[in-house]
Amino acid sequence: MLFGKPIKPVRKAVFPVAGLGTRFLPATKVMPKEMLPLVDRPLIQHAVEEARDAGIEEFIFVTGRHKEMLEEHFDYQPELAEKLEAVGKKDLLDKMRTAEMPEGSIFLTRQPKALGLGHAIWCAKKLVGDEPFAIMLPDDVVLAQKGCLAQMVEQYNKVGGNLVAVMDVPREDTSKYGILDIKADHGQLVEIKGLVEKPKPEAAPSTLSIIGRYILQPEVFHHLDAFEKGAGGEIQITDAMAKLIGKQAFHGFRYDGTRFDCGSRLGFIEATLAYGMRDPEIGMHVTNLIKKYGSA
Numbered sequence: 001m002l003f004g005k006p007i008k009p010v011r012k013a014v015f016p017v018a019g020l021g022t023r024f025l026p027a028t029k030v031m032p033k034e035m036l037p038l039v040d041r042p043l044i045q046h047a048v049e050e051a052r053d054a055g056i057e058e059f060i061f062v063t064g065r066h067k068e069m070l071e072e073h074f075d076y077q078p079e080l081a082e083k084l085e086a087v088g089k090k091d092l093l094d095k096m097r098t099a100e101m102p103e104g105s106i107f108l109t110r111q112p113k114a115l116g117l118g119h120a121i122w123c124a125k126k127l128v129g130d131e132p133f134a135i136m137l138p139d140d141v142v143l144a145q146k147g148c149l150a151q152m153v154e155q156y157n158k159v160g161g162n163l164v165a166v167m168d169v170p171r172e173d174t175s176k177y178g179i180l181d182i183k184a185d186h187g188q189l190v191e192i193k194g195l196v197e198k199p200k201p202e203a204a205p206s207t208l209s210i211i212g213r214y215i216l217q218p219e220v221f222h223h224l225d226a227f228e229k230g231a232g233g234e235i236q237i238t239d240a241m242a243k244l245i246g247k248q249a250f251h252g253f254r255y256d257g258t259r260f261d262c263g264s265r266l267g268f269i270e271a272t273l274a275y276g277m278r279d280p281e282i283g284m285h286v287t288n289l290i291k292k293y294g295s296a
């Protein structure tokens with residue numbers, strides 16, 4: 001029990017995937033940015049697998065125009081499966097099957113207008129219903145022994161309430177993130193007294209920033225209902241979360257792992273190197289290539 005509420009399990013995750021991905025043009029002219037491959041699987045699959053490993057059962061995509069490829073990616077592909085089976089390519093078949101989601105586990109809703117991340121989450125309100133839920137931003141990829149969301153779920157099952165994954169950033173970068181106003185820092189767990197979306201470095205209450213993994217209580221939707229605009233003229237999830245503070249437990253969570261910003265070209269390249277080095281088939285070669293080009 002916490003703030004008088006029993007801790008309900010996290011079974012659902014929301015994936016906001018309606019964004020345009022203009023930073024990757026022309027690659028994303030036709031293809032959704034979430035389909036860009038990080039080594040051998042698209043960004044969206046990295047996020048879905050992390051959620052699946054954390055025990056998530058229902059996967060809610062907030063999608064938009066020209067994003068159909070994302071839902072197709074998780075369908076069964078009987079023709080290809082038959083062909084691979086016929087020629088005995090079991091390894092490829094197994095790889096393909098990592099992208100198959102069981103019937104009844106993927107749910108779709110649409111964000112008809114780009115009004116901000118808070119608005120995208122609000123579009124999933126009916127599908128989330130009255131239970132806690134996770135949010136996964138597929139642009140943020142976390143390389144970790146145990147998945148970032150699985151670490152958060154483990155923590156959540158002890159403390160309940162709301163939990164956001166956090167990392168320290170250089171002060172000059174605070175205007176790219178939601179930033180914590182810290183009440184008490186306990187190391188891995190940080191008590192929060194406020195949240196500010198993308199403050200200027202001089203106005204930032206700390207340098208502890210939110211990355212794209214959240215576990216929230218459904219009451220956050222009451223605050224999103226107002227459609228209030230915040231930073232950048234957009235409806236911000238950070239502003240709605242800030243209104244829960246003091247009414248429900250709210251913590252920042254320092255996860256174990258390395259986060260890559262795959263919403264930027266440089267972050268994407270860094271993630272490709274880091275994941276590539278760990279690939280069981282080509283990892284050694286990638287490491288050698290890094291050495292080769294590093295000394296050129």
Ligand code: G1P
Nearest residue numbers: 117140176177178210211212238
């Ligand atoms: C969003 C959130 C921000 C958070 C960030 C993490 O911003 O609004 O609070 O810190 O994701 O990646 P965006 O990157 O969509 O501008």
